Amino acid sequence: MKIWTSCTLGSILALSLLAPSASYVKANTIQEVAAKETASLYPVLTKAKKPEEVGFSSEKLERVDGLIEKEVAAGFPGAALIVIKDGKIVKNESYGYKRKFNEHTPLKRFQKMENDTLFDLASNTKMYATNFALQKLVSEGKLDIQAKVQQYIPEFKDTKADVIKGKDTLRVIDVLHHTAGFKPDPQYHNPHVSKELYSQERDKTIEFISKTPLTYVPGTQNVYSDVDYMLLGAIVEKITGQQLDAYVENELYKPLKLKNTMFNPLQKGFKPKDAAATELLGNTRDGVIDFPNIRTYTLQGEVHDEKAFYSMGGVSGHAGLFSTTKDLAALLQVMLNGGGYGKHTLFDQETVDEFIAPSDMNPTYGLGWRRNGDASMEWMFGPYASDRAYGHTGWTGTVTIIDPEIDLGIVLLTNKKHSPLVNPVANSNQFFGDLFKTGSYGSVVTAIYEALETNE
Template sequence: MSLPLWLSRSLLMLLSAVVMIGCAGQYQQMPSKNVGERIKLVVIHYTAIDYQKSVHTLVDEGGLSSHYLVTDPNDASFDGDNASVIQLVDESRRAWHAGKGQWQGRNHLNDTSIGIEVVNVSHCEVSVEYANAPGEHSRHRLCTYPDYHPQQIEQIISLMQGILLRNPDITPTAIVGHADIAFSRKSDPGPRFPWYQLYLAGIGAWYDAAELKEHWEQFTPALPSVGLMQAALQAYGYGVVETGIADEQTIDALFAFQMHFVQDNVSGTLDSETAATLFALLEKYFPQKHRKLMARYTNEQQRLAAGAAEPQVKLGQIDAVFPQQDRSTRTEVNDKLGFKAFKGQGEMLLTPHSTTQAQIKINGELLTLDDPLEAGQTYTYSLQRRTHTGTNTFELVSLSAPEDTLQVVIPWPVLTDATQKWQSEFTEVDKLINQDIEDGFPGAVLLVIKDGQIVKRTAYGNALKFDENGQPLANPQPMMPGTLFDVASNTKMFATNLALMKLVSEGKLDVDTPLYHYLPEYTGDGREARTVRDLLSHHSGYGPEVRFFEPGPGRMAKFKSRDKQHTSTLLTTAVPFREGNRQHTAYSDTNFMLLGLLVERITGMSLDRYCEQFIYAPLRLNHTLFNPLEKGILPSQIAATEINGNSRSGHITFPGIRTHTLRGEVHDEKAWYSMGGVSGHAGLFSNVDDFAVLMQMLINGGGYDKVTMLDKDTLSLFTAPSSANQGFGLGWRRAADGRNRWHFGPYASSTAFGHTGWTGTATVIDPAQNLAIVLFTNARHTPVENTANGGLTFAGSQFETAGYGSVITRIYEALLNH
């Protein structure tokens, strides 16, 4: 009798499976030569807790494990007289001991390492700033480290000798501490672990004394650069990103390295002993890498000795040698240039290289010049009778001989005072502001520029009006035209953005390059896709702000920081995006905090030092600066802001909050508490006179007097409308045909640009009308009131002057109707 077809097939399949099972383990063997051991690394830890707690954590319910636990005979919770080794996880299996870390290019270290926990109880106190920070890194804590018991070290040496026999791929440089692989989180096994004693037993790496001495003698007079030290740490095995600055990751890595190899000098600072130790280790264990790094060191020192070539300084909008060397076959275009001027203003400087006779035309009129012009002498000629407002023409008609040359300099326009002439034209503006002052508004200073002239410069009200109880002072301090103000977010434009524009002009920055090109640590979670332009245009996807200065709920607690270096690390590596890149424009302080760090990274200088030295000082602006109270400015020279610090009259509180009247301290909480008063988004102080020069420089096209700050193409790039939002350029806010009329009013040209600041400051620059307006107020220097919906507001914020648009509208009307 035959079986049904379905049953026959089932029996056949079952028989095949039995045959296959029987053949298992009987495959033909052909061993490959391309094979290695799984274990590459040994990581040594201290428990930081006693034996019983360690067992609970590593064996029972802690979620962590290790391959071995080395006991301490002095531990009261351990029932034994001698140190012993307890195996918790077989070496062939994965233990959960390393966590997130990196060593010699490897990640996921639990997969390739053996973990040894040593019972050793350190005691650490954490500073307030890092109370919510993850990890137990020693730089953020005050720690005491007990010595290891001699029996523990004997047990570790015996254990390690066996591990090395069983795992031949473990090299001397792959026997490390937890701090080495996770230097920003961990400090174990601490600076008292006897690495050198292990080395003498044939375990782990150590330097040779002769090589250390040789490098120390070389590095003592000339330390390696920070970037080179970062590269050297990385070459040895540390997961350091080369940024070129002594940032938080670098200090953490130096701490870890010193705890391992320079235990008498654990400071986190780069010094000759630390550098020499690192390079001695590289010479011994990685000679090829050492040769490359030393060649780089030699090149860097040679460049420093030679000195950087000084950039050619352009002394005006025209600073050229005539006849022009680059000549066109179209003869009418040679030896002619345009320059910007205003009617009745301007001068020209001529320096002949050989004695010559010259013929020059300005706006088609032949000038009367000295005859002859003597070689090497500089001649200054007024152009006041020749210039008109707008583009003017220069033409070299002839010189005495074909070989003669002439240096011609025409400076950029400078401001002149015409306030007396225009005194009666702004009555409606004065009426509006004075009425607000009478009704309780604290104070303001207004300056207006038109056609290269200051046509209005007026102070209103008081720089200090209220006491710390919100009561009007019996003798308030009057506002003066030269009073300094906390310009708040105008910092973004007149510090950070000007710095970025200057760097673009100098070819040091490309706005369409990803930010990580300049900040290598700016990677992960989509950061690689963000360009400098994305941050400038406020469409990078960041939220409005991260309140680093106060603890947030849940996972936001890790963003608390009162240290600029730590805040910078959080900004570049941890702050999350709220949405995808280029989804829509969302104004964000985070963008400009990052851009401020970008300026610091490219220039190698702090943002305040760079701006004060390379932007403000050349223009002789001595009252535009960060942290003014630290730089010789008195509180009496500065307008007060909030009456009760950042507390909104006691309605807000957080640890360390200021409650005194703010005067000379930047109001913005992130800038003050988390960035040391210097940030890309806030922190600048200035007065209207200094801002007038900066704004006229922009109207001119990038220069002022004999200082050329940036080129016209860069200015056009930054002030052109963003494709994401016509109301923004790169950083700058734009009038955009009335889109931002609350700020610019209804009459501004479509090319007008400027910004505002939370403390009560507004700027308008309208190149099409040769017009600039700077309105500084201390609107927040008023009592706090409750709103109808239960919120809080400053009394000063309710006035028209605080809203900018009405004042700016009346200024335009005064000028347009004149």
Template sequence: ETRLIKDLLTHTAGYAPSVAFYDPASVPSDLFSQEKNKTEEIIETKLEFQRPRGGDQIPLYSDIDYMLLGLVVEHISGTSIDQYVANNIYHKLGLKHTLFNPLNTNNNYQKSNFAATELNGNTRNHTISFPNVRTHVLQGEVHDEKSFYSMNGLSGHAGLFSNLYDMSILTQIMLNDGTYEDVKFWSKNVQDLFLTPYPYDPTFGLGWRLNRNKSLSWFGLHASDDAYGHTGWTGTCTVIDPKYSMAITLLTNKRHTPCINGTFDGEKYETGKYGKIMTLVYESMLLHKDPPKKL
């Protein structure tokens, strides 16, 4: 079946939300892989769609969409995704802390430079096991299992490390409609296309989530209708609001908390829910001069 790049960007291609390629007990033998080249072959030739493609398809988030998008970038550019984004984006901006597989590079990074993201590896408090599963505290390694075990840490859906300084520059490019200082990365027309609401769910753009119907609580109470952003499973959230020329990036490690019956304690914390934090930032920056209220 034919799928378009737009289908992947809007999560309407019909792939399953996730496929545990790395765990032989969770997938058929022909879908098992802990090696990037094999995983790439599986995604491109063996992975079946779970839903038909249709013009009225409701978006269903899928990691597979962005794994495949990363592979598309590699095929078109002829280089690995880490080298492509480094050479075409990060180096041009002078960013030194945004990269894949930081502990495997020659940048002299140490584990202590990174927030930890789970206490017992990928075991969920020793309740999950599969070949080569990590049991140590995850620090400086991509947390996502598909990225780490099946894609060698290089994937379009997970594996990129950064810090607030670099994120402030990357989000400023969006506020500048695709430019930063004297470097132009894309046109305003392209950016507007990516921020156009998907007809059957206006909270989806191309890649971004949009605050169009106020249904996404992580935008907080005061984000404008033009605000957009994204969250990350380990505890990250970015909101960009062109109405106020403001971008907020929240980097937490909410998964680095006790995991009981598959649920992380960090999910209960307000920092891990994002919305109230975003509300307080808006109130502090825009609505009044008083200190923010306690949560």
């Protein structure tokens, strides 16, 4: 989509003064250019006067509120929700509390969730930071996803000691499809797990990514791995010459005037109370886990993810981004618009189509994006989403759904990990907040689709 600028119109006006008799500078031609200039702008979000304006039932949307509020009353910490359709904000609500505890002690006064509360996006960082950066670089011809990783990171290569080889021929597209051969979580931050790859220094960690051994032959399995996106973030930094946070904040978010989307918010003018809290006792899982420099206080405004915080200085391709529902809604609209918003083009429709297309191996995977490719994704997309719907989730309790078939976008952000563990010894990853429907997404997403009058 071409964006006409005022200088284009100005040039034609100037030509008309120099050669007023020229047929191609008649007044109607100037009007045509002005019309094109206006028509070429990408849609920007506006607020719907009422849900019925874009095909929703107000009464049925209130049932979504009831679902979440009932769970908050039963102990679910909090959530924020925004729904957009046809370029309109249909719903923008917050529920419950951004913080209820100081470690295990309940606060005398809970901190109320607000529409502008910052959330730790966890793995949604992969999409709205790393993927957006990659899509921009592909659109600009600066990145070839069919190229070998080695083309961008020369030190990424097989060694004689590698039991499983494949790095020398591994392509960027293989990493995007999560078929690169890496294990899900090498825990660079924890020497008990990472051994010789232990690192709590960002530069060293990036160096160690290339040395991380493959655990299966690339291209033979789909294994969702944080290492894939740590590597992709490093590729963005190699191409741009900038740290990932600087690049995405200046080249993606700033042009769109998104002031609440960033890495390391506490280093950029925000305070802990601006964010939704996560784990009660740092990264200890209620005291079960330990490693050097582990945080033991309630996390609020600091990225929860251990690799991102300890090993990557809070800035990584797989986690670390904070945002609000309204900012994320604009980024969803960018995807629905085919790559732009207002007067700004971030990437093109061709690139969007390439990144959301299903992989040959698994229809639930696009390039990074998760797709509603088969029944196995109903837990996230519900039963009503079209087979073109795509999105992503984050471990802290975040989900985004984009359904281009009906021009719909949903962002549900929760702080479900801001709760005690159910049984720390038996399962150090199951929090009380994980037990609720709101924290497993599908019920809320389903209720939103059911509120569409076309689903009555």
